[in-house]
Amino acid sequence: MKVLIDNGHGIETPGKRSPDGRFREYKYNREIARAVVEHLQLRGYDAELLVPEEEDISLKERVRRANYLTCQIGHPVQETIIVSIHVNAAGNGKRWYNATGWCCYTYYGHSLSDELADCLYEAAREHLPGHKIRTDFADGDPDFEAPFYLLKYTYAAAVLTENGFMDSQLSLAFLESDEGKKAIIALHVDGIENFIIKRSHEPL
Numbered sequence: 009m010k011v012l013i014d015n016g017h018g019i020e021t022p023g024k025r026s027p028d029g030r031f032r033e034y035k036y037n038r039e040i041a042r043a044v045v046e047h048l049q050l051r052g053y054d055a056e057l058l059v060p061e062e063e064d065i066s067l068k069e070r071v072r073r074a075n076y077l078t079c080q081i082g083h084p085v086q087e088t089i090i091v092s093i094h095v096n097a098a099g100n101g102k103r104w105y106n107a108t109g110w111c112c113y114t115y116y117g118h119s120l121s122d123e124l125a126d127c128l129y130e131a132a133r134e135h136l137p138g139h140k141i142r143t144d145f146a147d148g149d150p151d152f153e154a155p156f157y158l159l160k161y162t163y164a165a166a167v168l169t170e171n172g173f174m175d176s177q178l179s180l181a182f183l184e185s186d187e188g189k190k191a192i193i194a195l196h197v198d199g200i201e202n203f204i205i206k207r208s209h210e211p212l
C-alpha cells in the first residue's frame with residue numbers, strides 16, 4: 009500500500025491563518041504531514057509527501073501527482089490512499105470564534121475512502137479523548153461529504169481531515185501544544201495503519 013500525505017495550501021496562500029495572523033495553516037499542515045510520513049516510514053510503510061514544497065501547489069497539479077503515483081505500473085488503484093491534512097475555520101478569518109473539534113471528509117457516495125475515514129474516526133476518538141468529534145451520519149457513516157477537488161478527481165481512496173479551528177483560541181491552544189501535535193500526528197498514523205492492516209485481511 010502506498011500512502012500519499014497532502015498538506016493544504018502554501019506560504020503565499022492569502023487568508024488561511026488565525027485572525028491575528030500568527031498561526032498559518034500551510035505551515036501547521038506541513039509540520040503534521042511531515043511527521044505523519046516519518047512515523048509511517050519508521051513503521052515500515054511506503055509513505056510520501058504529495059507536496060514537499062512550501063509553496064502552494066495547484067489542486068490540479070496535486071491531483072496529477074497523486075494519479076501519476078497511483079497508476080504507476082504494478083500498483084492497482086486500491087493499493088494507494090491519499091490523506092489531505094488541513095485546519096478548519098469557523099469564519100472568514102476576521103474574528104475569533106469558539107469552535108473546536110475534529111472531522112474528516114470524503115467525496116459523495118460509498119467507496120474505499122469511507123472505510124479509510126472510519127479508521128481515522130476510530131483513531132481520532134482514541135487520541136482526542138474529551139475533544140469534540142464532528143460527525144455527519146446523514147448517509148450512515150461518520151464522515152462529512154463534499155466535492156473537494158482532491159477528493160473528487162483522485163483515482164485512489166482519498167480523505168481530507170480538518171484538525172481543529174485556526175480562528176479559535178481554545179482550539180489553537182491545543183493544536184499548538186506538544187500534546188496536541190502528538191495527538192493529531194498519532195491519530196493519522198494509527199488510523200492509516202489500521203486501515204492498511206484491515207485491507208490486508210480483505211480480498212481486493
Ligand SMILES: [Zn+2]
Nearest residue numbers: 016033094095
Ligand atoms: Zn485548509
